[in-house]
Amino acid sequence: MEASRSCLVTISILIGLFVLISIALNSIILIIITRGSNQLKNINNTEELKLINQISLNLSLIESIDINELMKHLQEFNHIATMENGSRSINTKGFKRTIDYIADYLSTNTNYYIKRTPFSVRQFKLGNNPILFTSIANTIINRTYSNDLSKGEFSHVEYSTDINLKDFINITLIPNFGCSEKDWLTAKPSPNGRIALVKHGACDFFLKPILASHYHVKGLLLYNISRSSNCNDSLPTSLGPFNTLPTLSISSNLAQELIESLNNSATNTGVRFIIDVLKTEPYSVENICADTPIGDITQTIIIGSHSDSILNGPGINDNGSGSAANLALAVALFRTSMYRNLKYRIRFCWWGAEELGLIGSFVYVTQATTSIIIGERFHDHLLYLNLDMLASPNYMFGIYDLDTIINGTLTKNIFASKKITTLFRNWFNDQNLPWDNVNLTTAISDYLPFLIGNMPVGGVFSGADGIKTKEQCDRYASYLGPDPYCMPNIAFDQCYHKSCDTIWNINKFAYEKLTKAIAYALEYFIHMDNLKEWLYSVEENQNLTSHYKK
Template sequence: MLIIGIAIVLGTLIVALSIVTLVKVNKKFHTTLDNSEKLTISSKAVHPSSDSVLDASIRIDEVMSYLNEFQRIATANNGTRAVNTPGFNATLNYIENYLTANTNYKITKTFFFLRDFVLASNPILISSINGAKKNYTYSTNLAIAEFYHVKYSTSANFSSSIQLTVIPNVGCSDDDWQKATLPPQDRVALVKRGICGFQDKAILAAKYNVAALLIYNDGESPDRVSPLEVNLAQDNAIPALFLSFTVGQVLVNAAKNSSTNITVQLIIDVKNLPDFPVGNICADTPTGDVTQTIVIGSHSDSVTAGSGINDNGSGSAANLALAVSLARLFRTSTYAKYKYRVRFCWWGAEELGLLGADFHVKQAKNSSIVGERLSDYLINLNYD
């Protein structure tokens, strides 16, 4: 109940911010239709009284019911609503069916496909420091694991020793990679977590032609010691593992002595599976200028290891509450229709790297259909 309570608070704040933004943009729209004008929304203006009618129409008990439903879906499906699970598919169906029953919006579900794989066997990681070998522990229990596989890593079979090079700082810039202890090309690069995303580190690793990438946790707090379950980009082409802070520091400390010979052996056996579909849902208000569209987005997937009630059930529930409340008001004769169109969206595969939103943007960039072009979007509000 504590988690759902926190989610309610977050959802309420999201709804309040959305209301202020919708009202302010609507007033702006009445003043000008100039696409070149930049819209600035001050955070000082965020308070729920900006539009008392829309604000009063939001029903917190409904937000709670959406959160409870997301939790029920997760509980019935092994505790998760991650993509490529029945829990995610049930979440999409729930959102789509609820919008169909309670709004007159145009609802669109689009699908894109992602890579899938399984590990054929547990990965192996062995280090050698001046001839002293250490075989590290792999486990799906991250509390006891010394390293873990990285999603979308490629296979590797380095049964012979390969030299290790340590990338200074956190490997987020060309300068870091150019100052490595040894040139990265054809070596295994060790990089610390921090600042930039894991995918950014992998892109730089590929640029410098590493044989493999080892990322290790930063140890800045007790919950940043164990290895993590992370993913690289769908098109990643290098093998990668994630190490605990303890293992990373052992290797880094050994590398500080230039006379120390550090090598690693690693084996990652990945079996590719058929691609799987992931869905986005968008719901458009039936009125308003389609060339002046406000997008309000949240993501519908959770991480594998949880139900995702805060991240991003709070955003998804708030988005659903606002969509339904606005639909009710638009059906009355007293609430003025907005001059712009509102598009409510629930993105898939955010937890794998913003993939659903990225797919939508790429489609919009390539579209020539009026109302579906990126140039038709006035502003995007993302609630994660």
């Protein structure tokens, strides 16, 4: 028994040792297999990463534009507006969160140099409601003031200057729309020292006071006459803080009354008004610019878009669409192979306070004009591309048409800008896409300060409150096929400057195409050996021809 037990114990020990050794060996084998598997996984991940990077590097800038990425940014802007009382206007949390999002996204996804530049904007506030008296055939009437012209006869315009006229001042009716020097020169009698009655339309609202100031006008009355019942809706509500003239908007009925009186030479027609504007403390707004660390800083291509909305709307098309496109372009460029060998510095900018009168872009141009820092001087810039409203629901493929700029008034540098216009036209032709010219006297945006400073400019635009015609719908259908959503005789964007300009106010097809058009132009410029020479070469200009495809 003892021998048997001893033998059994010995066998048990041997079995135990065998089990332990087996477990140990299995553990070692498992570790080896696991390590090998992890090594293979790491190898696969590395190869996959290389492949992804290679695919990204091989893409052109235009191929890198993804509508899903564009919409992701718009959804974020829409969320910001929703959380901040429906607005991304300057001096609101919505604006601050918008520019923080842009700056943070750039910091996370690029190695660009990011600069946030604050500037001050003065607030506009009335001390009292304005007063307007009219004198027609010696009959004096105290007109009714209201913020809503459908309920009153006149209204204030933000950033009007103050005035207290003690006597009645005669009125001069400005012919046409007051958008050209000729309109003011041919006005009878001369508007010098008088109140100018000016019709709204044909050019942006803040251009009219600029021209009026050349003729020493005492003040402005802006009006709109239309068969539409809401013709007063399109009258400007703000002239921007650079305005220097006292200004009121008047109803179409009052305008017709004054015009009829002015057309009767036997009737003496004048007005007297009081506008009490308080002096208020300014508030701070920011521009953001992001520079590629590669490229000649004395040869800068700048792409800009405004980052603010109106006070009473989220501004997802105007101009979340431009801001998001600018952001997507910036990141897409960083991911492409051409980024490693940039000849020119690329600067992406987001302007503040555009909705108050292009203030952010004017501040930038003013600072660049006076700068002595190499790379920041105005002549260190080659050209400017503008992104504003790229996704209107009832869209057009609009291209900035430099032939519509008032000759001799705004710029001496139309020539090079027309080449950029032609470049866009040729791209749309090559893509077999329709396009329309954009009249720059009616589509004022942040390109204007650069154009005034004699920098070549260009851009694309999907339309705002202008009306899409049946001819456009038919012509677009001949290229793209029937579009049941094309609405003739309706605005390109019925939610322009309204609270309904939300994420649902976006045409994805138009948005992607217009963003790709900008990407094409930028890539075209990047590959130029001598961009400045191309811009100003007469021979090159003669070789660039384009026209509507029939």
